[in-house]
Amino acid sequence: MDGMQRKKLQTPSAVPASDRREKLKLLLDLCHQLGNPALRMAILGEGNASARLSGETFLVKASGCSLPTLDKNGVVECRAKTLLTLLETTNLSDAEVDGTLLNSRVDATAKKPSVEALFHAWLLSLPGIEFVGHTHAQAVNSILCSPRAQEFAVKKIFPDEIVCCDVESVFIPYTDPGRKLAQAIRVETEKFIRNIGRPPRVILMENHGIITLGRSVEAVMSAMLMAEKTATVWLGAAALGGPKFMTPEHVARISGRPDEALRRKMLKL
Numbered sequence: 001m002d003g004m005q006r007k008k009l010q011t012p013s014a015v016p017a018s019d020r021r022e023k024l025k026l027l028l029d030l031c032h033q034l035g036n037p038a039l040r041m042a043i044l045g046e047g048n049a050s051a052r053l054s055g056e057t058f059l060v061k062a063s064g065c066s067l068p069t070l071d072k073n074g075v076v077e078c079r080a081k082t083l084l085t086l087l088e089t090t091n092l093s094d095a096e097v098d099g100t101l102l103n104s105r106v107d108a109t110a111k112k113p114s115v116e117a118l119f120h121a122w123l124l125s126l127p128g129i130e131f132v133g134h135t136h137a138q139a140v141n142s143i144l145c146s147p148r149a150q151e152f153a154v155k156k157i158f159p160d161e162i163v164c165c166d167v168e169s170v171f172i173p174y175t176d177p178g179r180k181l182a183q184a185i186r187v188e189t190e191k192f193i194r195n196i197g198r199p200p201r202v203i204l205m206e207n208h209g210i211i212t213l214g215r216s217v218e219a220v221m222s223a224m225l226m227a228e229k230t231a232t233v234w235l236g237a238a239a240l241g242g243p244k245f246m247t248p249e250h251v252a253r254i255s256g257r258p259d260e261a262l263r264r265k266m267l268k269l
């Protein structure tokens with residue numbers, strides 16, 4: 001192998017190496033935060049996260065790797081377009097989906113991306129979305145595995161929830177993980193954008209878990225931490241006959257306040 005060939009193999013991405021390094025550093029930081037055992041949001045190989053590199057590729061956690069100990073070998077660069085074609089299909093076997101997941105890798109020696117890379121690819125194509133995080137957070141899942149899951153997505157209980165998680169979340173009734181789930185997320189998120197006029201900060205998947213998204217690591221973490229805190233408060237309030245929900249007028253007031261807009265800016269939301 002001559003020098004040129006070796007260089008090509010070591011840097012297979014079309015993205016400038018310095019940009020890739022910076023995004024990889026930020027993504028690993030996000031993964032380590034999401035996997036912090038004290039937060040009880042992901043154990044073993046649960047959860048994943050991704051970062052947009054360019055219009056064409058993104059970085060995502062490889063299948064089965066652990067969030068808290070993730071290093072660069074557990075991250076895969078994928079071509080978004082290859083994965084997005086799967087969203088246009090109706091009946092593919094699991095083996096065909098697996099084949100496309102492997103084909104989407106920029107470096108063919110990299111690990112296999114998670115099947116959840118499909119929804120990462122689509123969400124990172126939304127305007128202003130640079131990072132996506134997904135966990136099976138304990139308090140959030142307590143509600144998402146209950147008959148009150150949808151109510152949790154659309155009703156608000158305190159102002160900071162609105163600042164970090166927005167006036168509503170996207171709600172996805174239980175769907176088979178993989179292609180069908182990514183398609184359901186696309187349909188419901190497009191509906192949300194038509195109604196609210198911007199991409200959501202939080203997507204809640206019944207009997208599964210939570211996705212948060214935004215323009216920075218801080219935005220993804222703020223929404224994740226605040227959704228988990230909200231769920232904890234919700235569960236406590238439910239034990240006392242609640243929650244007592246904020247009125248739509250109070251929700252709209254918090255969402256439009258200039259001081260809350262400033263807080264959002266300072267939190268890099």
Ligand SMILES: [Zn+2]
Binds near residue numbers: 116209
């Ligand atoms: Zn999951």
